Amino acid sequence: MTSETVPATPSQRAFSVVAEELFLQQRRVDPFGHRLHAWLAAVWCFLACSPTSFLELGILPVGICFLIRLPRHIRTDGRLLHLPTIWFALAWIAWIWASLSWSSNASIGIEEAGAARFAFALVLLWPVLDRRTLLIKALLLGFLAANVAQAFHAIGTAFNIESITFPRMPHRNSGWWQPVVGGTMLTAGLGLHLPAMLTGKGRVRVIGFLGVLLCIVGVIATGSRGAWLASASLCVIALVWGLTRRGWPRVSWGHLPLIGALGVVLAVGGYKTLWPTLSERGRAGIVEVRRAITDKDYTSDTGARILMAQMAIDALVQKPLNGIGAGSFKGWGRGHLADLGREKEARLIPDHAHNTFLHVAATTGVVGVVLFGGLIILSVRGGFWTPRASADETDARAKIAGYEAGPVFGLIGLVLASPFIVIQVDAQPSAMLWILIVLCLRGRPAEVSAPS
Template sequence: MPCLPTHNNTVSRLTELGTFVFFAAMFAVLSGYSYGGALLLLASLIWLYQRPAREALHADDRRMLVVLALYFIVPTGMTLWLGNNPTDIDQYSRALLAIPIFLLVLAVPVRLSTIWAAIALGVTLSAPLAWWQIHIQHMDRASGFLNIIHFSNLTLVFTVYCVAGLYWAGTQGQHANRWRASFLLAIACGLYSMIVGGSRGSWVALAPVIVVFLLAFLTRRNIGRLAAIAIVGIIIVASLFALPDSTLQERYDQAVHDVTLYQEDQADSSIGARFEMWRGALHNLQQQPILGWNQQDYTQALKNQVAQDTLDPVALAFSDNLHNNYLQAWVFTGLPGLLALLALYGLPLWHFAKQLRASNLTIRVLAFCGTSTVVSYLCFSLSQVILRRNNGIMFYLLAVVILWGALRQQHSRNPEHLHGLVQGA
């Protein structure tokens, strides 16, 4: 295994601090993730300025750099070519800015205890804020400092991390019980925040994430214990549905009501509007499947459909936001933009997932966290344009590169695991 490049204390401390702030301040501080991201970018620029001696990158690392660059270049080029909203380029630029951070975390180790402490603290702090919004401000749904949908989605991701953290805690010797207690508290807070946030998109991600969890951790020896935990979980969920004024029951009933209305040709509801937006997009993509649409031309096409009574007028209210990241990319950045998006999801998914059964438990836990991040975003993207918002794209990019870097550092300490990875690259 090649030696890691040298780095000074300033860079190391900034990297550690930036990582901690990114996760810990995600929910309880307004734009807290941005402060962490800014610290990591600063550390990466200082590190690059010092021109450290760098060994050749591994094949997956090089592929990831290409994907990050393409996610900036391709959608930006298509946006300019089609004459669409140039403000969207600001979000694509996050992928470009992630490149030096990616190089940084590959070279400069961040202690796993820092990452796990920040994750547990971050989601734990979400609960008091959610409680305040529901019980003091009397909001219908908690949104933290993000928005309602992203608050629920990201608390789900953090909660899933903490479930995996319980396995990592078992490697911490005399400190194991302290870590377990911290993760259990964080899981409870995360579940509370996710429930009072009330985003149904979070629920969609649960089943695939559970499948990933079983792929990573299910063995013959623990099947009984995991089955018992699953039964307890089902009982808890059923109890939450049965509670008076249950948020879960209310959101479920609303979903059923929306679908029923749509079947009766009434599309003016949260789910019904989405169905109409997607129907309009799929119809218009048949005419421009490769290059996509100019925004104004697309809006006019929707108006024509409405005038012909083949589309509900509700679709016009969201002509620039299709509430589906895949359709959004395809319509407004063409097939090249859609392929760039799929690569941004697909490569990290492949990289993390192929390590889900690693014999080293820490590597397996980190691989699970990375895989569950991508799988969750694949699901979130079905009902919202999550990468169009700053918190959505920044969390995805930085979480992926930080977990990737942490995984690479673990491989440097366990070269026998890296050998198999490189052989398959």
């Protein structure tokens, strides 16, 4: 990863000039419609962190506004077809639907492939991507609302106020999300804040620090061990990125007493509130892994995940090119275990592998892995790119910093959490995945200086 962009080629510079002219023309001919579209898109980005029903309904006004305004922005939309990320996305989605032709359970496969409906974000958000900062702010507010939901649950649990709690197991506080989904989403939220904390200045840096703190506490509270590992890895990656940047704001010696005092407060508070979750879930995870490896006991959460991973690998080995087809994992896995004389373990296999890339490999083969992996790689690369704002070549080498770099680290956070969840199938992670991909598009327009 690099903190500076790759120099633009002549064709890329020409593309940027044409694209920005089209966005400028769109704003001139339809200023009110563009502003309304941007705010509806921001509302949906906020709702992307909400319960599923709000997420699903929130995209409808954006789609309606998009269709009404289509004559105003159709030329702008045409620039999407010049972006490699779009072609990888289209190819991957087409391959998922094509896999239904060899799937053993097309009904489950349709549900699985249908999760790609959130890829419409590529089209719906593109016309207002010159308001990228507004969309990022909406995401940040959405994650803050999710943290507030966790706080209400904690208060309700502590004081036995059932009306403000959610049905969760002891020591698993994920607010309105399911614990694994909550841990994954908050890892993405952590990624949004980390660059601001590391490279922001003044108020932005303070907000970034507070956001990082809230997301880390939220991730720990979910009890999702996979999210713990993903968040820790993300922090290391972000720190290395920050250290490699020239001019990175450094902490002076005068800040050490304040940092030390804050550390003591957080340590004491964390021991009283978060340590029970950490210790209990950590010990349970070690025991579950040991039982699965030594005793072949897959009845625990971790043991079942190990069994699912084994079935996914076996499916890939048996059908390496095109996989077993979307929706086939449960039926194929249970049948495979029955053939091996392991009928008791067959009931542990669910609809998907609880591991993004293993599930992609098992159901769509090497072709699916190449397409999905290419989509992620292009998106991450695009996330570190910053739009060329003028004809000055130095703009093409401008550093990306602060919340401008948030979406790419949010995307990296989702990828790091992907070994523990199928992010392209579960509704909220899937929507977040596609929103972050849009925000990371290489070739996106420069940010408009005028407020929305």
